[in-house]
Structure formats: structure tokens, C-alpha cells
Amino acid sequence: MVVAFFCGPPVISNAGRVVTFPILTQDKLLISVFGGFFLGAGIGLAMRGGGVLDGTEILAVYASKKTSLTLSDVILLLNILIFAVAAYVLSVETALYSILAYLSAAKTIDLIIDGIEEYTGVTIVSGRSDAIRRMITEELGRGATVYSGKRGYGSRGELPQGIDIVFTVITRLELSRLTTEVEKIDRQAFLVMHSVKETRGGGVKKRPLH
Template sequence: MKNFKSRRMLIFIGRIIMTVLGAFITAYGLESVLIPNQVSDGGITGVSIVGSKMFDIKLGYLIAVLNLPFIWLGYKQIGAKFSALSIVGIFSLAIFTSIMHHIPTIIEGDSLLVTIVGGVIIGTGMGLALRNGGALDGIDMFAVLLSRKLPFGTSDFILFLNIFVFILVSTVFGFEGAMLSAIAYFIASKVIHLIEEGLSGSKTFTIITKSPQPIIEEIREELGRTCIYNEVLGGYTDKAFTQVTCVINRLEEQKLKEIVSDKDPHAFIAIYDVSDVKKGEFIKQDLQRHQQ
């Protein structure tokens, strides 16, 4: 039990370090790329940037203060660990933006390059924080709460709320600045998704077939993967089938399709993206061991 608690503590410390690193990267993207080129971020950070420009208040102060209600919301809706990591991330972002306020701008003038590089940098930082259980911006927490109260998805509310943020941005950076900010935010959101989902590109195959054993054996021999299966009934025909489920990486996708097509050309296949895979029997086995 003591070793288990020590391991959990080390994992939590590691998450804190990665969240701080994410805040550092995000602050660098804001202060060295976006803000000097009159481009903002979305969310509470975007509102903070506008407030900083309009009222001549340090950006770090506004990021810390404006996010406080959302940190409490995160604590009530998601939990203490998420709230603690978000506090670390948001206050680290506030400190780093203050420290980096006068660092040299690494890109100037080229609007397309500014939005791409800035979006990638801040997306990387925010993605690191989210992947490790925290957040650097409170608007996502607010969107989660609204989605629970109203019949719309979280992503719908994030988009809706950011429309108002970019309208606000246009009052300081103009229409062009608001459009560039929206593009940078879009790029950042895609990078965040990539980091959260991981680079492995794991996929789940669900196969409905009348010939499960040849498929399962071939998957084991050719890919070194195991499967699970269970009996199912067709809703229209009421006939019995077997549902086979297997998790693979994206490089094995075409090979698995060939295996299924060869063993049962009439099999039904559904493919799903998988964000993460943790141990268990789905771990890939050594092919040489199976072929001996």
C-alpha cells in the first residue's frame, strides 16, 4: 500500500511538471508570436489579452483573476485533482506571460506563418496540460457545465462562447486581427486534439462474422494481437453471429482488413479511433513467438 501511494504521488508530481511545462510553452507562443503581431487566443486568455490592451493591466494578473471562478467551477464539476492541476497551470501561465512580456518576437509580418506557428505552439502547451489532467483556460469548464444543463454538446458551446470572444478581440485588434485569432485558435484546437489523442493512432475493429475462429487465429499469427468475442443476434434477420473486437495501431489497419476479407468476405466491419490503450491482453505480442 505504501509503494502504491508513493507511485501515485510520483505520477501526480510528474503531471504537475508537465502542466507547468505546458504553461511555459503556451506563454512563449503568446508573447513571442501572437500578441506582438496583434493576434489573440480564444477563451478566457483571449478576454485577458483584450483587457490588458484596453486597460493597460498586466496580462498575467488578468489571466489569474478571470480564471478564478472557473477554477472553482472545475472543482465542483470535475474534482479536486483537476482543480489543483488547473490552478498550477493557470497561475504558471500568468507568471510566465509576465516574465516573457519583453522577449524578442520570433516571427513578424507574415500573417499566415504567425497564425500557424502561434497556433501550433499554444496548442502544444495547452494539449500537454489537458493530457496530464489540468487546464490552462476556464472556458472549457464553463462549456462542460452548460452542456450538462442544456441540450447541446460541449464543443458547440466552446464555439459559441468563442464567437463572442473574437468579436471582443476585433474591438482591439480590428477585424483582420480577430480573423487571424480565430484561425490560430482553430489550429491550436487541432494540435490539442492530436496531443490528447496521442500519435499512435490506435483503432478498434468490431467485426460481425459467421467465421470467427479463422479470423481470430490469423490476427494472432499475422499481427500478434489478441481479440475478444461474443455471440450476437441480427436485429433484422434474428440470425446468430459472432462479434469480434480487436485493438491495433494504424499501421496494421490495412493488413487486418485483408485478413477479414480473406477469411469472411461477407463480414461487417466497424472501425473506431482510440485515444489511448493501457496494458492488458490487447498489448501486441512478439510475432516470432507465435510463429515458432
């Protein structure tokens, strides 16, 4: 069934009065996208609080711990299987709109569960690696790993001398501050950034969902 948050029926409140929700749109595409957004927001907030809405989320939490799939991936796959049956019983169009709604919901779940605490791994190659390492540990309060390396070929030719390379894991919200501070120390520093899907051990702590 297509998730229709914008054109729901009247709901009876606890006081016995009828609360009427206005119909904002009849467009099925808008209903699917934004309905999926609000659905994902509800599921994501519930899971961040340690709860679930139905058996699908319970299975998703269990499967995400046993596999490399995220919670939203498992929920989306389960619902695609359900909607495949709906396409046979009801109609292909209805099933496709429903899948679109859950695609939107899956992205919203990822944003709420992982977006705020999403970690980024940053590798910094600089001749002033010790100053950068102190800035990360003392000013940002993050851990850093320093390992030895050698420069390769660049615009200045081969540089055979060794160099210390700094690696750290920070949150997405701290990334802008890190790059600004590194630029203050060494404007020629080379930075490589990549998303970190999962971390274990060390000083990086992430609150478990369940």
C-alpha cells in the same frame, strides 16, 4: 489578439540574461496557423497531465463532461465569443486571424488528447468468424462480440444461411495489424470501420483527464 509565436519579444531568463528569439516570419497567416498549433500542443499536453492553463480550460473540462462536445469544441466556442467582442473593439481582421489560430489549436488539442488513444470500431463479416475471433482475443488481446446475422444479396445472389459477425473495438495504431491478420485468415472477409467517440464499460479503458 493574433497569436504570434514566431515574433515574440525578448524574454528575461531566471539568470537575469536576455534571451532573444529570432523573427522567423511576419506573415500573419503562418503565425496564426503554426502559432495555433503550438498553443494547442501546450494546452493538450497540460490537459493530458491533469492540469489546465486558465479558466477557459476548467470550463471546457466541466462542459465536456455534461455535454457531447469535446474539450477542443468548448474551448473554440468560448474563444469565438471572445473574439467576436475583439472584432467590435479592435478590428474584424485581427479577430479572424485569432479565430484561425484557435481552429488550428483545436485540431492539435484533439490530436494530442484523443489521437493516440483514438478507438475504432470494426465489424467483420466472414465465414471464418471463429478463427478471426480467436485471433483478436488471443493475439491482439482485445475483446470481441459475436452476433448472428444473415447475408443479403451480393454478386453471388441471395445467401440465406446464417453467419456469425464479429465486432471489436481497437486503437487506431492496431488497425493495420488487425486488417493484415484478417486478410491472412480470410481474404474475402468484409470489414466495416468507424471512429468511436466514447466508450463506457467493458474491457476498453481510457485514462480520464481529470
